[in-house]
Amino acid sequence: MSAPRVLVIDGNVAETRRLQVAAVGYDPGTGYARVLQRLQTDLQCEVVYAADADAAPPPGASLASYDGVAITGSALCVSDGGPAVSRQLELVSAVFDAGVPLFGSCWGLQVAVTVAGGAVAANPRGREFGFAHRVLLSEAGREHRLFAGKPSVFEAPTVHRDYIARLPEGAVPLASNEMGVQAAAFSFRRGTAWGVQYHPEYDYRDIAAVAGRYGSLLIEMGLFKDTAALADFMADLHTLQTAPGESALLWKYGLGPAMRDPLIRLAELRNWLAAQVLPRHEARR
Secondary structure (H helix, E strand, O other): OOOOEEEEEEOOOHHHHHHHHHHHOOOHHHHHHHHHHHHOOOOEEEEEEOOOOOOOOOOHHHHOOOOEEEEOOOOOOHHHOOHHHHHHHHHHHHHHHHOOOEEEEOHHHHHHHHHOOOEEEEOOOOOEEEEEEEEEEOHHHHHOHHHOOOOOEEEEEEEEOEEEEEOOOOOEEEEEEOOEEEEEEEEEOOEEEEEEOOOOOOOHHHHHHHHHHHOHHHHHOOOOOOHHHHHHHHHHHHHHHHOOOOHHHHHHOOOOHHHHOHHHHOHHHHHHHHHHHHHHHHHHO
């Protein structure tokens, strides 16, 4: 009996992946695949490094053999342009043509929105980093399968400079906070996209790794007072990784059930697998 298959598109260039491996032992695409496989133990995942010039993504015809496509975050910005961006736009366009369900985290949502005719831009409110707070589900979001089991207001791991300046035609905003749209769903061509502006796949260690990689940039932007403050933040995250119930740190960072309980934190990915990936797999058997 065949197993469901998901293609994970790692949106990062090689140097960013190298730094992530040095910090946590795996690149973003591999980390994403591992999370999906923890949620669906028989899932087959393949990772493609679509930003690379020598990447070998599946040809258009074989994209349809997947039951889902997930896209990681990235340090890239759509507005940067260039081959590393255009290759990913082209691949996601092909995913829509193939009719394969798509899930995007942060960069993944931004790429999908761009391909479908929406707009992404630098957020005039600045960078959102560490935790997205006060993420509020819309009425549509409270009814959507993506957020089954999620509180109506929650926190989530996040790191992004850009935001969704304009959703594609027909897209439904599912969640937002003061930084902008935080989740949306839409159909385009033969495909569908569910996406979030944050990172449900991240644990505390992943956030700490990104903090270390961005380092002085976060201090220059005023998100941390100095290197000592940044180091304290990273140390707190490593403590939470090993002691997720540390009440003093949960209070310090204003983290509620959606960060305290891994089942709630991962609800979006689990729901996407259950509502989009597995039904497609069953229909194709």
